[in-house]
Amino acid sequence: MSSLQPVRGTHDILPDDFRLQKSVADCAAEIAGRYGFKEITPPVFEFTEVFARTLGDTSDIVTKEMYTFEDRGGDSITLRPEFTAGIARAFMSNGLAQEIPCKFFCRGPVFRHERPQKGRLRQFHQVDVEIIGVPGPLADIEVIAVGAHFLETLGVLGDAVLQLNTLGDTESRLAYREKLIGYLEGHKGDLSEDSLARLQKNPLRIFDSKDHGDQAVMADAPLLGDHLNDHSNEFFTHVRDGLDALGIAYEINSRLVRGLDYYCHTAFEFVTDTLGAQGAVLAGGRYDGLMEQMGGRAMPGIGWAAGVERLSMMVGEAPAAPNxxxxxxxxxxxxxxxxxxxxxxxxxxxxxxxxxxxxxxxxxxxxxxxxxxxxxxxxxxxxxxxxxxxxxxxxxxxxxxxxxxxxxxxxxxx
RNA sequence: GUGGCUGUAGCUCAGUUGGUUAGAGCAUCGGCUUGUGGUGCCGAGGGUCGGGGGUUCAAAUCCCCUCAGCCACCCCA
Missing domain, CATH: 3.40.50.800 (Anticodon-binding domain)
Known part of the structure; x- marks a missing residue:
């Protein structure tokens, strides 16, 4: 259409919306601040490698979903599709391993080349918290607590359910993955085309499939929860005890998975049914393998991110303008x-x-x-x-x- | 990237089997009111009917392409 139209998936944020979205992000910053998170801001773009290496191969994400271009020096540059990889890079670039534990809060625009829907734009805004350098479950508990506190303060916690799962440690996951692939190989005929493609590169994701045939197959599939080693079980129990102690309600969702290899232990999502089929409003997990995969030394981390536009839609009304x-x-x-x-x-x-x-x-x-x-x-x-x-x-x-x-x-x- | 639905004024929407100059409400602007808002009355401006092409004597209306929005899928770092 006319060149006066903004680029697909982008839009102008006018005063009323701006005030609402700012109040949501400010709320996150304020609550995170009470937990000792320090606000930082990594660049809006990074060398493509920063994001691509965290994702490994030529997955859909790399080839289809990122805003990647070549700058004048010939370097491949990518607009950040999330905060975690940039924060991890900043952590390593600045030698912050000296200062662990690090607790960071970030906010700002992120970019994903997706088919736009309401509240799901190509440029949108996230708030994000990360704890780096804490291997134990107290960090998991705190990260979830700050998320729940934030949603509660916004007044939307009642419309969301916290879903919780564990992916176990690397040992448990690798063993389980073999078992799952073995099971799925035996049911290839019943799997959808999409899931056949997922079988090798991302078999855990098949649990997420909306295809009825897939769901029937997965109903009898071996569950990760039944294949955890002692350490993984203790870790998860510890996290749950902590949430119970804080009175944070959750439900276990054993289908809640993360496909990428650097994830482990805690995975969680606050899910709502008020925003259409894409239910997650605040989601995160533990990524102890991330830094190593990016070429640094192993360093545990856990965090979450939430979309400001989608949260704003749940909040609905902008706060009053100043007198x-x-x-x-x-x-x-x-x-x-x-x-x-x-x-x-x-x-x-x-x-x-x-x-x-x-x-x-x-x-x-x-x-x-x-x-x-x-x-x-x-x-x-x-x-x-x-x-x-x-x-x-x-x-x-x-x-x-x-x-x-x-x-x-x-x-x-x- | 795939599929479905939808695009008419700033906004929400009418517009008949294709038929004169495309309408309404809200909003905007002007007047009733020379230094006084909200309600009222009178009036005005504002439209490439998303864009391009085609069919036709004639297209907002039918056909094709395209762009955008919405919904679902893929993906969800």
Whole structure:
């Protein structure tokens, strides 16, 4: 269509939506801050390798879902599709292994070349927390707790269910994977085409399939939970005890899986049925194998990410805009005084605009539509008396206030 | 990337079997009101009917292509 149209899957965030989305991200930052997470921000783009190496082969993700391009130096660059890989890279680049445990909070735009749907855009925004350097389950408990706390504060926790699963440690997973593939080989005829493709590269994902034939096969498939070694079982029990102690409700979902090899132990998703078929609103897990896969030294990590647009849709209503005062000067001389008053009030911490176009009626009308709590009128009458007329926009009541008492008087409208 | 549904004014939507100059509500602007908003009355502006091509005497309406949105799938790092 016309070039005035934004690129597919992008859109402009206008004031009401912006205020809502900012309040959601600010809420996450504030809650995470209470848990000791420090906000950092990695670059919006990285060398493609940073993301590609975490994903291994030429999966759909690499070939189909990433915004990748070549810069002028010939390097392959990718717009970040998530925060974790960039944070892990930053952790290694800056030698932060000295400072573990590291607890980071991030927010900002991420990019995925997907078919857009409501709340699922090609440029969207995430909030993200990560704990790096803690191998034990206390980190898992804390990461889930901060997520639950965040959703609770937003007022959407009641519309979501925490689903929890364990992927076990590497030993358990590898042994189980063999067993699962063995089982699936025996049922090849009943699997969907998609799942046949998944069989070698990502067999765990078949648990997620929406195909009825697949689901029938998987109903009798061996479960990871039955193949955990002692260490993995203890770890999971520890996590669950911690959640129980905190009163965080969850349900075990043994179909909740992560396909990539660096994941282990805890996997979780807060799932809702209020946003269509894509139910997860906040999802994360433990990725002890990630750094090693990226070429660094082994370093445990766990975190989650949540989509700001989707959370905003659940919240629905934007918080009220700050109270506004509008100064209306009438005439050239008053305009000079109006400028001074406006600036004074701003320095005093009030949100003030000057209504400078049109006649009185139009200006008052505009102030009203902008949501002004009070209007300060300065005309010739007022000037000769050294006062301003303050109109309370809710009651319509007007009072004359001495110019040097304006700041104090208007403090009530803050 | 695959499939389905939908695109008419800033927004929400009418528009008959293809037939004059494409309508309404809300919003915007102007007036009733020369320094006073919300309700009221009067009036005005605003449309490449998503875009391109085709069929036809005639297309918002039928056909093809394309773009976008929505829904589901793939994917979900």
């Amino acid at each position: 506004l005062i509008v100064v209306i000067p009438l005439g050239d001389v008053a305009e000079r005084e109006g400028l001074k008053v406006t600036q004074q009030l701003r320095h005093a911490g009030l949100v003030v605009e000057m209504g400078y176009s049109g006649n009185m009626k139009k200006r008052i009308n505009r102030a009203n539509k902008a949501g002004a709590g009070a209007v300060v009128i300065i005309g010739e009458d007022e000037l000769t008396k050294g006062v301003a007329t303050v109109r309370n926009m809710e009651t319509g009541e007007q009072t004359e206030i001495a110019l040097d008492a304006l700041v104090d008087h208007l403090a009530a409208y803050r």
